[in-house]
Amino acid sequence: MHRELKRKHVTLSMLWEEYIASEPDGYRYSRFCELYRAWEGRLSVTMRQSHAAGDKLFVGNAGDGVPVVIDRRTGERRAAQIFVAVLGASSFTYAQATWSRGSPTGSAATSVSSRRSSACRRC
Numbered sequence: 001m002h003r004e005l006k007r008k009h010v011t012l013s014m015l016w017e018e019y020i021a022s023e024p025d026g027y028r029y030s031r032f033c034e035l036y037r038a039w040e041g042r043l044s045v046t047m048r049q050s051h052a053a054g055d056k057l058f059v060g061n062a063g064d065g066v067p068v069v070i071d072r073r074t075g076e077r078r079a080a081q082i083f084v085a086v087l088g089a090s091s092f093t094y095a096q097a098t099w100s101r102g103s104p105t106g107s108a109a110t111s112v113s114s115r116r117s118s119a120c121r122r123c
Contacts, residue, residue: 002040008064012036051088059085061101068097 004010016032027035065079080097087093 001036002043049088053089054087054092056088057085058088059083062095066097 001015004015005012012033013029016029019032020026020029026032060083062082062084065081067077068080070076070078078099080099081101083096083098085094
């Protein structure tokens with residue numbers, strides 16, 4: 001169940017509905033959630049990673065995207081993907097909206113690498 005909740009768009013409510021369909025006399029939703037949260041609270045949630053400031057660049061896309069109005073007159077919308085790049089163990093973050101899930105061209109690399117150079121000079 002814990003693994004299922006890590007999948008995109010899966011909720012505890014959905015899992016309870018599946019559970020109650022197979023076990024009609026099972027726990028009600030509030031008790032089901034209470035028991036799950038108690039079990040989840042006993043899990044180890046730490047994963048230590050050591051990073052020298054500016055040593056590693058983490059890149060990815062944030063979520064499913066955001067709706068963008070293309071034409072105000074017609075209300076036409078298009079989903080924009082949010083590209084994010086972060087230098088490990090630093091406060092340098094770069095974000096850019098793009099139309100596709102691939103990394104944006106040049107501008108992100110230029111922006112992040114120039115910040116990385118200045119951050120590393122301070123190391």
